[in-house]
Amino acid sequence: MKIAYSYLRWSTAGQGDSGKDSRKRQTESVERWIKDYGKGEYILSTDTFVDAGKSGFKGKHVAKDEYGKAKGDLMRFIQLVEAGKISNHSILCIDSFDRFSRLKPTSSLTLFMQVIDSGIGLVFTGSNEKRIINSDLINKEGYVLQFIIGEMIRSYNESAEKSRKIISAKQNKKERMKSGEIVAHNNMPKYFTFSNGRYHHNEKTKIVREMIDGIIEGKSLYGIADGFNQRQIPTFKPFTPRQGKITQWSGNTIGDILRNRLLIGEYLGCKNFVPAITDETTFNKIQNILAHNGKFNRGKVGTFINIFRGVCFCSDCGKTMSVAAQVKQWSTGKSFSTPYRYLKCSVFGSHVACKNRKSFRLGEMEEEFFLNFIFKHPKQLINGDDNREASSIQKDITKTQTRLNQITKEIQTVVGLLSDVPMDELKTKLAKLNKDREAVKHLLDSFQLKLSKVQDSPETYIDLRKMFDDEGGPPPIKLKRENGKLVTEADFDDYTPRSIAVTEIRETLKDSYVREGVRMMLPNLIGKITVDTVKGQFYVFNHSGKMVYESKKYSSNRNNSEKWREACATWSKKGK
DSSP states (O other), rough: OOOEEEEESSSGGGGTTTTTHHHHHHHHHHHHHHHHHTSEEEEEEEEEEEETTOOOTTGGGBOOTTTTTTTTTTHHHHHHHHHHSOOOOOOEEEHHHHHOOOOOOHHHHHHHHHHHHTTTTEETTSSOEEEEEOOHHHHTHHHHHHHHHHHHHHHHHHHHHHHHHHHHHHHHHHHHTTOOOOOTTTTTTTTTEEEEEEEOTTTTTTHHHHHHHHHTTTTHHHHHHHHHTTTTTOSSSOTTTTTTOOOOOHHHHHHHHOOOGGTTBTOOOOSSSSSOSSSSSHHHHHHHHHTTTTTOOOBBBBBBOOTTTTTEEEEOOOBEEEEEEEEEEESSSEEEEOOOOOOEEEEEEEEEEEESSSSSSSSHHHIIIIIITTTGGGGTSSSHHHHHHHHHHHHHHHHHHHHHHHHHHHHHHHHHHHHHHHHHHHHHHEEEEEEEEHHHHHHHHHHHHHHHHHHHHHHHHHHHHHHTTTTOOOOOOEEEETTTTTEEEGGGGGOOOOOOHHHHHHTTTTTTHHHHHHHHHHHHHOOOOEEEEETEEEEEEOSSSOEEEEEEOOSSOOOOSHHHHHHHHHHHHHHH
């Protein structure tokens, strides 16, 4: 008795669901052949090879990973035959040739001959040719190969034409949406519902609002995702049919949602396409937070958080400064250890030329930064330079918005002409206009972010002081709004905040939640920090690029702080 294996494939996962006929039709086709043509010589194996949701046109069912292992079941079957785990006297039953392949004819022929040369016979159970196609039949009756090649051409042409129509329909719908027409679209996020010719918020919108509130309050993307998962809030795609598992929230998913301009109602450059979930000012603030906090996974609570990440750079090569730790250990029957952290240029150890080859004490840098700069000279944070920069940015925004409006009008005109006269020149012009509009939008976003940094500085400084100030309440900085912008009512020269001791800074910065909050605030307060490990100094610049603070000189990279000396004395006593 010989073994017959069945191979089933459909392009979209839903086609194999209960109530759909792809799986049922292909299975019945194979079973019918075994009954009518198998002549009792073949028995159908219980091992069925299925490629659900894998496109034959794109070749996903015969793809391999980087190690040469099959990613699709058809290729897995071929590899099992080549490995001798499936007898080469077996046959593979497939409903029709387009289930086997929809690749280009040359690629299909190569795949077909690979199976035939392995000794396996192919049966297309749903076609007119019911015989087992193998090398012997092809050698005897050459027209069988002609039939197969004809099926290859037909299958490919059908898929190619279908693909062309789908692409054309999607492009047409996209152009209609760009012109401002509200059209239902399958790719619209699940927190919008289309009805009565408009999009509306639904019950999932409140989850997005919770994301917005969380990131503004200082939560990390990881923290928001972890909170949703603990509360078992389903994702917008709770089940993935291809993987067959429940999906969970991740930091990347939260970040993608918070970066989407649909939050302010904009889609494909069209404002008010959907109802906004938040205002543009809040959206820009979120982008500012995300832009300066790197990847979503910023460490669980309890892990060390570098408060200068995203704003601290090497003074020589301009690369970021990374954190390195050294652990001092003392052993006297018991082990005692404590880490001391340093900043070093991120190119350290590579072949990139940079003169800053030394490390810089991070703990003392933090203490000096807060004690001698942030909390001592706040006027340097909100000064005339920033105010002048805000005015300049506002002018740039106005010019850029005017340019964006002009391009949008030109696009609408071209789209209107295309509906009447589909000329290639107009299509080329439309493509260029769309590219120009995306570039202008990107420029506009960058201006909005820069303006957001400057305008948020007063409120951010107050929030920062609250985190360190045990007496409670914001420092006595007088603020008022002019034309929707926060400005200082009095000069900072008159401001004398309660002094904060080094020990208070040390204790406060031990809290991981405080460190994370500080890290999110700093990009709004300062432009950047540069570190010169050769001179042993760091420098603070405002958003205008002006240096506003120069640190003291650290003569040695060895930790000579009071804390270090106290620790050494303690260890010496424990060693006796």
